[in-house]
Amino acid sequence: MQSETSRYQNFWGDVITKTKGFCTVLTKDDKLVMCRVKKSMYRQDERAKQLVVGDKVLVRFSEQDKQGLIVEIATRKSIFQRGSAKDGPPRTMGANLDLVGIVLSVKQPDFKVNLLFRFLLAANLGKVKPLVIINKVDLASKLEIDKVLTIIKSADLSYLLHSIDSHSSLLKLKACFKGKRVLLVGLSGVGKTSLLNHLFPVLNLKTGEINLKISKGRHITTLARMMCLENDYQIIDTPGIKEFKPYVLNKNLIGQEFSPFSRFIGDCRIKDCQHLTEPVCGVKEAILAGKLLAEIHQSYQNIWETS
Ligand code: GDP
Ligand code: ZN
Numbered sequence: 253m254q255s256e257t258s259r260y261q262n263f264w265g266d267v268i269t270k271t272k273g274f275c276t277v278l279t280k281d282d283k284l285v286m287c288r289v290k291k292s293m294y295r296q297d298e299r300a301k302q303l304v305v306g307d308k309v310l311v312r313f314s315e316q317d318k319q320g321l322i323v324e325i326a327t328r329k330s331i332f333q334r335g336s337a338k339d340g341p342p343r344t345m346g347a348n349l350d351l352v353g354i355v356l357s358v359k360q361p362d363f364k365v366n367l368l369f370r371f372l373l374a375a376n377l378g379k380v381k382p383l384v385i386i387n388k389v390d391l392a393s394k395l396e397i398d399k400v401l402t403i404i405k406s407a408d409l410s411y412l413l414h415s416i417d418s419h420s421s422l423l424k425l426k427a428c429f430k431g432k433r434v435l436l437v438g439l440s441g442v443g444k445t446s447l448l449n450h451l452f453p454v455l456n457l458k459t460g461e462i463n464l465k466i467s468k469g470r471h472i473t474t475l476a477r478m479m480c481l482e483n484d485y486q487i488i489d490t491p492g493i494k495e496f497k498p499y500v501l502n503k504n505l506i507g508q509e510f511s512p513f514s515r516f517i518g519d520c521r522i523k524d525c526q527h528l529t530e531p532v533c534g535v536k537e538a539i540l541a542g543k544l545l546a547e548i549h550q551s552y553q554n555i556w557e558t559s
Contacts, residue, residue: 260312264326266348267307268478275303277311277320278480287311287320299325305476305488306347306433331378332435333499335559342499345476346435346488349378351428355385355438355447358392363400364439367496369512369551371437372409374498376509380435383410383428387443390415406545407512416446426451433478433486440492448489452481457489500559510555512548528556 265277265285277285287309293300303309303325310324330349333342354371356363368384375382384404389397397413404411412428414421429451438444445457478488500506507526508517517525519534527535527549538544 259315261315262310262312262323264308264310266478267303267305267309268480270303270305270476275322277309277322279311285311285313285320286318287322289322293322293325297325299328302341302344304331304344304347305478306349306435308348330380332374332380332437333378334374335497335499342501345437345490346433346478348433349380349435349488350432351434352380352382353385353429353434353436354382355387355436355442355444357388357442358386358396358400359388360391361439361441365403365547366551366554367439368403369407369510369548370496370498370555372407372512373500373506373510373555374496376511377498377500377505381410382511383412385425385447386411386413387438387447388415389413390417403545403547407548408515409512414447416443416450422450429487430484433488435488435490437490437496438492439496440494442492444489444492448487452479452485452487454481455479497558498555503556503559506552506556506559510552512544513552516544526556528553 263279265279267275268278269276274286274288277287279285289300289303299307303322307328308326309322311320312323313320328347331347332345332349332352334345336343352371352375354368354375356368372382386397386400412421412425414425436444436448449455449457476488476490478486480486504524504526507513507524513527513535516534516538519537520527520530521532522530525533527533535544535549539546539549
């Protein structure tokens with residue numbers, strides 16, 4: 253008769269796909285294990301209901317069923333969350349991320365300043381480093397690109413200009429992604445899929461296609477997935493979206509977390525200054541002194557009013 257210990261194995265792994273009923277966990281020795289969440293976990297840990305791609309989990313694997321049971325979720329180092337309509341719970345798009353690639357096109361669709369800062373705030377609140385990828389630069393004039401760059405530089409953001417026909421920016425992008433877990437976000441049509449195919453031709457992705465073939469040839473539609481490529485890259489692609497709102501749990505934190513303001517908030521008189529109507533505000537002084545674009549403050553105000 254087999255002992256308890258030989259029938260079960262415990263190991264830590266990363267959630268790489270997530271569907272409603274179950275998820276796939278990648279082990280340290282590159283094995284894929286289908287897992288369900290242990291029922292009692294739903295009572296013990298809020299995150300069990302919202303397990304996400306990138307979560308580090310402890311799996312109890314049954315040799316007999318060839319299935320795993322998730323019994324613990326490690327503390328998340330970082331997350332990227334969006335708010336849901338009608339003030340519902342947040343939707344977490346990935347956990348334990350090193351970088352968020354915020355993809356925006358200069359044209360087709362037009363560059364959207366408010367959207368850039370909405371994505372940015374979500375990265376700031378979730379403690380993920382942002383990289384702004386300005387895509388489709390082949391479609392825009394130098395003047396149009398410079399206008400976008402003025403905003404990005406004023407906000408003190410890391411960025412990269414890219415278009416499908418540029419080999420040099422592709423190499424730079426790949427270097428930025430190497431050894432990191434990267435979540436890519438962007439509106440439908442900004443060229444996220446083309447960019448991924450360009451970076452990793454083996455993917456051969458079609459727009460909006462988030463299907464994955466799993467054992468026995470069955471197709472499942474995953475809500476999200478992490479692609480592990482060339483040993484050194486972990487990319488989480490998110491379905492193209494039409495709009496984005498960051499998840500804001502505590503509105504009073506926005507003013508302190510919004511990174512374009514961080515250089516100036518030391519000069520605000522009030523500790524939790526929201527940089528709106530308060531007297532002696534470092535952010536508003538920076539705008540008056542020409543150190544920060546008023547447009548960035550307008551986007552901030554827009555987020556504040558809609559959060
Ligand atoms: P997604 O919805 O963000 O995944 O966008 P796609 O990758 O499907 O691209 C949307 C459209 O933009 C397609 O017709 C692409 O051929 C086109 N496209 C993508 N990247 C570029 C680019 O760098 N320059 C130009 N001119 N078109 C691009
Ligand atoms: Zn202030």
